Amino acid sequence: MSDVFFELGRIAVGGYYDYQEIRISQRNRIRDIIRRKIEGIPLDKPEEKKEDKDFLKRYSDEKLGYYLNVLVRRGEITEYEREYLLSLINLSRETEKIEDKYKHLMEEYIKQEPIWEEWLKNIKGISIVLTSNLLKTFGYCENFKYVSSIWRYCGLDPDGAKGRRHGEKIHYNPKAKTLSWKIGDSFIKQRTQPYRQIYDSEKQRQLNLIEEGVENAPKNKLHADLRARRKMVKVFYQHYYVVARTLKGLTVTKPYAYDKLGHKNIVPPPHFDLTRVKYK
Numbered sequence: 001m002s003d004v005f006f007e008l009g010r011i012a013v014g015g016y017y018d019y020q021e022i023r024i025s026q027r028n029r030i031r032d033i034i035r036r037k038i039e040g041i042p043l044d045k046p047e048e049k050k051e052d053k054d055f056l057k058r059y060s061d062e063k064l065g066y067y068l069n070v071l072v073r074r075g076e077i078t079e080y081e082r083e084y085l086l087s088l089i090n091l092s093r094e095t096e097k098i099e100d101k102y103k104h105l106m107e108e109y110i111k112q113e114p115i116w117e118e119w120l121k122n123i124k125g126i127s128i129v130l131t132s133n134l135l136k137t138f139g140y141c142e143n144f145k146y147v148s149s150i151w152r153y154c155g156l157d158p159d160g161a162k163g164r165r166h167g168e169k170i171h172y173n174p175k176a177k178t179l180s181w182k183i184g185d186s187f188i189k190q191r192t193q194p195y196r197q198i199y200d201s202e203k204q205r206q207l208n209l210i211e212e213g214v215e216n217a218p219k220n221k222l223h224a225d226l227r228a229r230r231k232m233v234k235v236f237y238q239h240y241y242v243v244a245r246t247l248k249g250l251t252v253t254k255p256y257a258y259d260k261l262g263h264k265n266i267v268p269p270p271h272f273d274l275t276r277v278k279y280k
Contacts, residue, residue, distance in 0.1 A: 009109030013132045016102035022094045031059050034067045037076045064089060089232070106132055115245045117142065122271040125190035133179050133238065138246040147255060148239040154180045155219055156234050184229040184234060194267055196234050203228035239269035242277055251280040 035055060036043055059067065068085060071077045079084075110116050113135060119124045120134075128203050142148050151157050155172030173206055188194040206224035209217035218224040236254060245252050255266060 009106070009112070010136070012102055012105035012109050013084045013136055015095065016106050016132070019063065019095055019102060023092050023099060026095070027061060030085060030092075031056075031061075032083070034064055034071070035059050037071050038067055045094055057101045060087075061224075079216055085278060105131075110135070115244055119248065119269070123192065125186035125192040126185075130183060130186065132180075137173075137176050137179060138240065138244065140244040140250075141241050142245075142248065142250065144241065146253050147238050150237045150241060151234055153236070154233075156180060156230050156237075180233045181229075181236075184233045187236070188229075188233060193197045194270060195236055198267065199232040202231045212277040233269055239267075239272075242274075243269055243272050246272075246277050251278045253280050 015079050032041065034172065036045075036056075038059075041047070065086065068077070068082045072082050079256060110128050110131050113131070115135070116128075120131050126134075127214040134186055138150065141150070144153070148157070152159075152171065153173055153176055155170070155174075157172075159171060184199075186192070190196075203224055206218050206227050207221065210220075210224065218227060242252050245269075
């Protein structure tokens with residue numbers, strides 16, 4: 001692929017996410033006005049950030065028109081205000097059409113990438129959109145000499161697992177951490193192998209630690225689930241690191257646990273010929 005096409009592809013990917021961000025932001029502002037009026041919350045009253053996402057289901061895009069009619073009947077908004085809000089909703093739908101056009105351009109670009117054609121398209125649960133995120137975030141791992149650097153960048157290292165403390169500067173990229181969660185969630189839902197098996201086995205091991213009362217056992221089932229997800233995604237990133245750098249003609253460093261600690265149960269990347277890998 002030429003350097004020009006690579007840069008054009010990055011523009012298409014950037015345009016897709018730019019318009020997506022505009023659409024989501026605008027739709028959420030409209031949703032917030034409707035929610036506050038329905039629930040009797042003053043528009044100028046500050047609210048804490050919501051951790052519970054149930055309100056997104058209660059006030060989904062499909063229900064916004066219904067709630068607007070309710071507010072008119074209750075006299076909470078005027079007919080003119082309802083029409084104005086509907087116009088804004090329709091405008092955000094136009095933004096979505098442009099977003100889709102960028103997505104089609106993005107797909108053309110991604111399908112020219114070796115890592116998609118030779119590997120990622122065979123990984124169930126990794127879509128064109130997730131692939132674009134991976135390339136945008138990591139490229140072909142040219143700037144990640146070790147896979148541990150990727151783990152730390154995504155907040156999957158021990159420090160990142162502790163969570164963010166108030167006033168503390170984070171060492172990871174929040175967008176990369178969100179990407180990691182999306183990949184893990186997709187693998188669990190799609191039952192992608194070998195990653196789903198890694199998740200299931202590790203979650204059961206963590207639950208056993210709770211039952212046995214072992215020191216440093218997970219605090220609860222949710223904590224066990226998060227540990228299992230983290231291990232699953234770390235294995236995927238190990239695979240991405242190996243495949244990406246190999247396709248780029250770069251050498252690969254073996255994981256520390258394998259190279260220095262003598263661990264032998266390293267899961268190889270699925271759908272990839274390891275004889276192509278040049279270990280350092």
